[in-house]
Amino acid sequence: MMDNIISQDFDKIKSTVKPEAFAGKKVLVTGGAGFIGSWLCDVLLGFGSEVTVVDDLSTGRMKNIDHLMGTSKFKLIKSDVCRFKTEDKFEVILHMAGHASPDEYQQHPIETLQTSALGTENMAELARKNDALLLFASTSEVYGDAEIVPTPESYWGKVNPIGPRSCYDEGKRFAEALLMAYGKQYGLNVRVPRIFNSYGPRLREDGLYGRAMSRFILQAQTNQPITIYGDGKQTRSFCYITDTVTGLMLLVQSREAKGEVVNVGNSQEKTILELATKIKELTKFKSSVTFHPLPKDDPKRRCPDTNKLEKLVGWKPNVSFEWGLNRTVEWFSQKKPSTVTA
Secondary structure, three states, X not given: OOOHXXXXXXXXXXXXXXXXXXXXXXXEEEOOOOHHHHHHHHHHHHOOOEEEEEOOOOOOOHHXXXXXXXXXXXXXXXXXXXXXXXXXXXXXXXXXXXXXXXXXXXXXXXXXXXXXXXXXXXXXXXXXXXXXXXXXOEEHHHHEOOOOOOEOOOOOOEOOOOOOOHHHHHHHHHHHHHHHHHHHHHOOEEEEEEEOOEEOOOOOOOOOOOOHHHHHHHHHHOOOOEXXXXXXXXXXXXXXXXXXXXHHHHHHHOHHHOOOEEEEOOOOEEEHHHHHHHHHHHHOOXXXXXXXXXXXXXXXXXXXXXXXXXXXXXXXXXXXXXXXXXXXXXXXXXXXXXOOOO
């Protein structure tokens, strides 16, 4: 799936990240058919990398990478990251695999935990044997219902270890601890970005609670009620995909980022109700807004402190919420709307 909007956005990433740092590198991307993973694949190939994707397509979509199939420097291996074995050598491993939506990971709690635990161990061993750089996609969910907002990396989190979200929260926290241990014991070159809510073209629209932005857009475009869980006063910090990918790429190429855990996100905090209202304005549809019970352990606020990443790589997000949202609505409007069941 490549179109003018995505192509233009790639050009913006290329203007910030140095292509020579990736030219000729052999890169493995787990979860490369997913939202963020597929963007990384496109950027890496544009920079001259040889890219191998490992994805069992349980959450990823072939249409995100179908334009890459047949490309000489691109290879897709359909496999569970926990069981993937290879004799190929890689210089960089981007471990992006996992169920990222609450709807999905609560339906597949065991697989979610295994991807974070067994999958991460598998990638850590591969990186150790290859003396490769390993970037692991962690998440803002490790902070749980944070008591400090904006939240710095030094905050230990407030997570329910046996709650409905724990398969994702605690799985990612375990993976972080495992990689820090690999760094200490073996000197593994690891970087751990804690990614906050990313959005933009290729974001999946399905799911009742997860992916609120794309779901709201599709509901508005099909004249369905926009479904808000809770009173809508809970906040999220939405980071446009080009900013997220730029931050990740800069982390990979920075020597100073070795062994660091770093927030990657936008510090502009928005309520869910603000999001719904803005989408109604942009789509010009008259969808009503309905309210539903808030799921258990849902965080009240989510906003990153990104000072550490800015000091490390000179990065901070530059896409405003309004511009990014307008861009995303435009992209979805070019696609055939599908029904979203509330």
